[in-house]
Amino acid sequence: MVTEDQKMAVRSPTLAALAPVCLLALICATGCTGVRQYVHNGFKVGPNYKRPAAPVADEWIDSQSSRISSERGDNRAWWTVFNDPVLDRLVQTAYSQNITLREAGFRVSEAQSQRRVVAGNFFPQTQEVFADYTRTQRSQETALFPTIPAGSPFANLAAPQFSNWRVGGNLAWELDFWGRYRRAIEGADSRLDASVEEFDDAIVILIGEVATTYVELRSLEQRLDVARENANLQNESVRVAQARLDAKAADSELDTPQAKANLGNTLAAIEAFEIQRRQAQNRLAVLMGMPPHDLSYMLDGPASIPRASDVVTVGVPAELIWRRPDVRRAERLVAAQSAEIGIAQSELYPHMSINGMMAWEAEHFSDVFKGGAFGGTIGPSLRWNVLNYGRLLNNIRVQDARFQQLVANYQQTVLQANEEAENAIVAYLHFTDQIKVREESARQASEAERVAQVKYQEGEIDFNRLFTVQQLLLNQQELLAVARGNAAQSLVDLYRALGGGWEIRLNPSMGGIPSSELPEGPPVPPAPEILPAPRQLEMEGTEE
Template identity: 35%
Template sequence: MNLDKIVYRYTAILAAIVILAGCATVGPDYVAPEIKAPSQWNASAPGSTFGPDRSVDSLATWWTSLDDPALISLIELALKNNIDVKKAESRIREARAQRGVTEAGLFPSADGSGSYMLSRTENHSEVGTTRELFAAGLDAAWEIDLFGGVRRSVEASQASYEASREDYRMVYVSLAAEVALNYVDVRTLQERLAIVEENMKLQAETYELANHRFKAGLVTQLDVDRAKTNLDETRASIPSLTTRLAAAKNRLSVLMGEHPGYVDSRLAAAKPLPVTPLSIALGVPAETLRRRPDVRTAERELAAQTARVGVATAELYPKLSLAGSIGIDASTFGGLFSGNNRAAAIGPRVGWNIFNAGAVRSNIEIQNARQEQALLQYENTILLALEEAENAITAYANEQARAQSLEDAMKSSADSLQLVLTQYKSGLIDFQDVLDVQRTFLSVKDNLAVSKGTVVSNLVRLYKALGGGWTPDVPL
């Protein structure tokens, strides 16, 4: 029987196998679990609005709502150059390539070969003979995916690839928030240093006043020493604040993908904190959960693990493969092109792991347990996301109230400071009263600066908790 007849005979068989291969896929089909979330947030913040968000990208670039060009520039630069972003991009490429490797299992594979051999036979009584052998061949094989094991592997690879894309988005969300938080730290520390400098000037004037009154015989040396101590204590706070400021700037530089010191010139001049918007669209919990990349990642990992159950289940069933080869042997190179030297073989092969001491079924149990764990992880991720969002809303609202109280306290403290200085000059009160009021004024003013920075930081954390910081248009 010639090669053409062999190929013709198996064409019908091959077509039937291909049709059969698409009919059976063992293992559970994945159905995305329903997101169970409350209809409204428990907490609320001043100026916040609820209800479904009309704009898909309303949170994508939340930092623009803070109206701070320096912050906007730093975040955009970090999203472009940050090392973690580049690593996440690399992981996406890896997952995409792994999907390609898995998909290749759906198709036949072929190997070509060629060889040349020169042999010589020596004989004591006769002249030796030399022979040449030229050979070429093509081997092909195809494992028919009868029960969907390979297709389930492709499903798992696809879901893992999609999970890596969500991880990339999570890097975006976290990076934008971290840049903003460190930027707020820089501006807050600059403000606190300015407050210290301002108070040192005030305390230096008080020290000079006490000195003059001492020289005039109106007060004792104790007043002078107390004033000097107060001034030195305030000055002693500068190094620690400066150290923290340098650390925040260095952290920003590294987030930019640059060496420490990169942002120093950009942030050398002290500027006010970013302005928080008058209103914030909180949306509804379910919308936030659908947007958060960590929730989306957990859902994709659950899908991947569900597919792996099918991969393990397919090992219970027989495996069918087709193998074929074409070979040519010739004593001359020209003979490789002669049909008379051609040989071919083709045929099916069935393999079935009949006995393995329960290893296959145990592996199915392992994959089912991992699927259960993935589902629990998904549910836990939802709970943690809701917790983070509720805490962020509460913290933002309460810190705003605290900042307002400190604002009122500072006004009262400033009035008290002017009053005690006037009374001390008139000799109506003791110098200890002046020191107490000055310390209170410095403490309240510093706490107010910290609180204002915390308000902005809590807003940043709220945007992060709501899943802001990425857009579907980002190329992946």
Template identity: 30%
Template sequence: MKRLRVTFAVLPALALAACAVGPNYKPPVVQADAKAPFVEGQASTMLSGQPLPVNWWEMFQDPALDRLIKDAFAYNTDIRVAAGNLRKARGALSEAQAGRLPTTTPSAGYSRERVGADSVTAGNGIATGADGGPSHYDFNYYQAGFDASYELDLFGRVSRSIEASRGDAMAAQAALDGARISIAAQVAQSYADACGYAAQADVARETARLQGDTLKLTQRLLDAGRGTRRDVDQSAVLVEQANAQVPQLEAERRAQLYALAALTGRTPSELDGDAVACRMVPKVRTAIPVGDGATLLARRPDVRAAERTLAADTARIGVATAALFPSVTLAGSATLGAPHIGDVGKSASFGYSFGPLISWTFPNIAVAKARIRESKGQADADLASFQGTMLTALKETEQALARYAAALDQNAALGRAAAAADDAAKLSRIRFDSGRDNFLNLLVSEQDRDTARAALAQSDQGVADAQVSLFKALGGGWENAPPIANAAPGAISGNPSIQHGNFTTPVPKSGN
């Protein structure tokens, strides 16, 4: 009968434990037009409504770029920082989940103790020092104990804390995915720019070579008495103008190579061989699958992180609300203590205590109410942040689509202009060599050809940059990311290492 009464007494507590105070989280509603197909994607033949491929960079069909992004996923420091933050958040989640378990503390001890005779009363039957007895008493004391406590989650403080920590961990995972997207885009853009500047430098060198041929021709004409010094000087100006472009373009190319080295975990002395050798801008030559707004919002890690942060801070309202109510903890302890180690464990050495502990800040609950207002304010800010992040994702994608379409149209027009300018320069050279045209017309036609070629090379690079920006805005590339490399010394067998004081940073191998 006694056991039955205890069972009925526990039932109300268990019923209360199943109910957590504070608001239950509901994901914010996304309006229908945000999930619709993209405005800028409906009129272009270079876009499709198919889902974005997981490894979008493979659409460039460049093995060197594929390898560089794989290296960046493994060794990039920003990605490793985000991975560390994720492990930290998961540790906090494990700590919160441990709140569902009782806290246990075993202990054991030994002490050598002395009691002065004057502190012992005569009622103990022990003589004091005044009548000839001993002045003190020494003895050993051996003790073992076990303490346990368990918080009854009557108002959901523990469950809401777990819910908040789980939201934080999922937001940290989304932040890691976002870091991967950003780094992949930076690697692709730096690689495309390095190749683009190399291509522009080659165009400048070819221009200088062609202008050099014209300079030689004008010099021969001057020597033969058919030309003028002005013609020679004008040709020399064009040669040097073309030569002057090469150092700047080469400097920009090297700057992008150094950026690639840092992004992939290398030092500036470890430039990637394939990137150094690249002289042609990689471009996607097929229709880019972009999906629609619904798939974009589901894929973008920043949107997911904002939503999970909102969920976590909504749960923290419940944590703060639980402080308005009493906290009930069941605590118990068992001890074994005796002056002789052989007596430890006997019934006379055993002691215990058990009972509930109730704590409550009532009636002064001003602090608890203030924290509830603080938590609600944070949740309101998170909701606005989520909505802003969602709008930013849609805006960035539409902007990237518009700029990509413009880059393609511009590139096509410049391609036609370069072809026409090249034909005009060839015809002018033929007419000039046959004496049917003057040198000024030849000079103008060659200037037009040089300008058109340089503009086309720059536009080729711009198309690649626009494609990368579009892929970044679409938010893919994190789904099948490879494992992050261990940065400990010797973690990468066979790879060179760079010494930094007392630690070693492994460096991935460069391409050939």
């Protein structure tokens, strides 16, 4: 009778026997310096990540301007500096309902789940149960004892049919001697951080686009008002020209058609502005996650262009590294790739695992769970890919080259952030100065048009002179509206370049409008119920 001890095969060499192999592998691959670094890194091979240096200026080019403050300001809800409740509502509605932002939020959820998958590899990689049944008919030609007569006690050895029932489980655990799985978790953590920064950058872009489109809409409304006002003036010129023609005044034959042509050009410009205004409204609707529709109920009718602040707090250039989500994302991708170098280096060393199997096995199902049916194995194993060192070393070089690429990308992102901020600062300063010049020009042109209208009615000047003055007035008033819009837009660009606004996800009511008071529009496609909407995202970007 086969005893239970005989049916259980257990391999029992201790893991301590593998320690000399591990130490020998480490010394052979890296030398004594590598051993010290391995211990210093927390028993992990590969480099420990350090944030790379990035080129930043000490101060802004226009830091001496009285309208630029280098103090650290609170730009979290920067759009409120315009003191425009309509803009506040648009921003919060867009944050709550924007579809692109929702997509970015689901990418964060994906990264969260992927991080958990990677962390699971730190524990036994194979954990499975199995159950199977086989029915075997042994060949007569390959039977061990084909001549044993039937009826003999050993007849079942000849060419038997037999069944095998088996129920059990397997376990395999590769031990993380070299930090392969811990480096993978580091990389997953950094990629999760990068996805959060991408989400924050999407918020910055979204708020910037909402503010930009809103400024454009208000600028178009003001240009429409200018065009309509000038159309009224030109219509009056048509009336006067027709009256002079009816009175058979000298040199009046060309005045009426010329005045009507001038009026027609202005009316055509009004239609073009109407098209652009509707397109701006449609763009706002899409940014708010709604189908294009009339937004009059949200815009409260035409209004003036948002007024730029007299003084802007911009901090110092070095703050862009932690202010801007796109810069932080680029840095987190560098950290993730640093971990990939350690993962690649771990392939130079032996893989050590503990493997085990236990099962209940019997010919008849009724005997499967009897004590004598139990058996199993357990023991360590070692795999060392010593014949592919050329491939492994080149893979390390590949990962290092990718790391260097991402370092360069991070440094370039910092430079571009600095450039965008400097460009926005100089635009803000000069566009605000331009407003004063345009206001004086428009005032003088208005006075010139008033005088010319009187002189034309009295016959002191011809229509060509009046036409020239009216065109000057139209141009100057339109240029004033454009300058005001440019000044407001430059301020939007400046705050966007400084990276403000993403903090709204930490406080959705930031900006002074409770979500319960937001206006209702057309229905927005719902988010899948299995995942939270982006506004419910509670994670914060990490910083080192």
